Amino acid sequence: MLKGQSKQVGERAANWSLMVFSIGGRMLAARTEDVGGILPWAGSMAVPSRTPYVHALVRNGEAVLPVFDLAEMLQLHVQGAPMCLVAKRQDGPMAICIDEAMPKLVTVESTALYPPVQPDPNILWQCQLDGVAVPIYAFSHLATPTVTTS
Amino acid sequence: MSLRGQTKSVAGAGATERMLVVTSGPVNLAISATAVEGILPPEEAGAKGPVMVREITYPVTNLAQKLGHSSAAGATDPRIILCGSRGAHRGFRVDQVLGLTEVAISLLSPLPPHFTGEERRWFKGYFLYHEGVALWADSDWLVAPDPGGGSLEPPADAARITVEHAKPAGEIIELEVVDAERTK
Numbered sequence: 001m002l003k004g005q006s007k008q009v010g011e012r013a014a015n016w017s018l019m020v021f022s023i024g025g026r027m028l029a030a031r032t033e034d035v036g037g038i039l040p041w042a043g044s045m046a047v048p049s050r051t052p053y054v055h056a057l058v059r060n061g062e063a064v065l066p067v068f069d070l071a072e073m074l075q076l077h078v079q080g081a082p083m084c085l086v087a088k089r090q091d092g093p094m095a096i097c098i099d100e101a102m103p104k105l106v107t108v109e110s111t112a113l114y115p116p117v118q119p120d121p122n123i124l125w126q127c128q129l130d131g132v133a134v135p136i137y138a139f140s141h142l143a144t145p146t147v148t149t150s
Numbered sequence: 151m152s153l154r155g156q157t158k159s160v161a162g163a164g165a166t167e168r169m170l171v172v173t174s175g176p177v178n179l180a181i182s183a184t185a186v187e188g189i190l191p192p193e194e195a196g197a198k199g200p201v202m203v204r205e206i207t208y209p210v211t212n213l214a215q216k217l218g219h220s221s222a223a224g225a226t227d228p229r230i231i232l233c234g235s236r237g238a239h240r241g242f243r244v245d246q247v248l249g250l251t252e253v254a255i256s257l258l259s260p261l262p263p264h265f266t267g268e269e270r271r272w273f274k275g276y277f278l279y280h281e282g283v284a285l286w287a288d289s290d291w292l293v294a295p296d297p298g299g300g301s302l303e304p305p306a307d308a309a310r311i312t313v314e315h316a317k318p319a320g321e322i323i324e325l326e327v328v329d330a331e332r333t334k
Contacts, residue, residue, distance in 0.1 A: 045178070046175070046177050047265070047285060048269060050268045051266050059278070059282060094264055
């Protein structure tokens with residue numbers, strides 16, 4: 001990266017590989033490097049909690065992940081038999097319950113990225129897919145105090 | 151008056167913690183056996199108000215209320231668990247007692263760092279329990295008065311429960327050792 005060049009510009013210089021999924025029928029995306037995998041939803045176990053959107057654990061074999069309720073944050077309801085998207089947040093992986101529809105891998109040219117109309121620290125950029133504006137969520141710092149508008 | 155032989159011990163797989171696992175609504179809660187002073191049988195579980203056992207008065211509330219959720223509708227095997235820690239005593243109505251469990255300390259995990267609120271003080275951690283997980287309650291938090299919940303001073307009309315009806319958990323529940331060897 002050139003001296004003085006912002007990280008954002010550097011990131012935009014290449015194509016973006018995205019994982020496109022849906023919650024409540026709404027298309028959302030995240031960078032593939034921020035996604036740890038897609039699993040069947042194993043059912044969550046409630047944890048009394050005051051942390052926003054984090055009120056459960058989900059178990060897959062010996063592994064236990066905290067559940068981040070992205071549907072609650074977006075005020076949506078997951079549709080169909082849910083799937084589990086493992087998001088790589090900076091403080092560790094977490095499970096996000098998503099719609100039944102299998103996520104897709106999509107590559108988007110950096111020139112197709114544009115900022116969201118309403119600034120949202122959880123959204124990196126938006127892009128158009130099939131004529132629909134799709135927000136690209138910043139899983140690495142989703143809903144964290146250190147969230148920034150990079 | 152705590153459970154017999156319930157203290158931390160050193161077994162072949164290392165130190166262990168003995169815990170009573172109960173359900174309240176959707177939550178499996180593990181209570182250190184050192185803090186469990188008795189379990190009232192089903193016929194006493196419907197007792198209204200505080201109960202007195204061995205001259206100790208236990209204000210009784212639903213554990214679900216303490217945990218801030220709803221109790222399971224139509225719990226088929228409710229019990230009252232009598233708890234005590236550092237001189238404070240409370241009784242909790244639970245949906246079901248799942249068992250007495252001995253867990254290797256090495257198998258106890260702290261809550262993931264994603265949990266950043268007061269719950270970090272409420273729960274010392276969790277462990278794998280059967281097909282799910284059980285949350286390990288902090289004993290001091292468990293018996294402490296609820297914020298805004300009023301005084302837990304024992305009223306004079308506490309129902310007296312005979313000692314025979316308030317058996318320690320170890321006398322009515324078989325001990326289960328949770329995979330103490332699974333430390334490698």
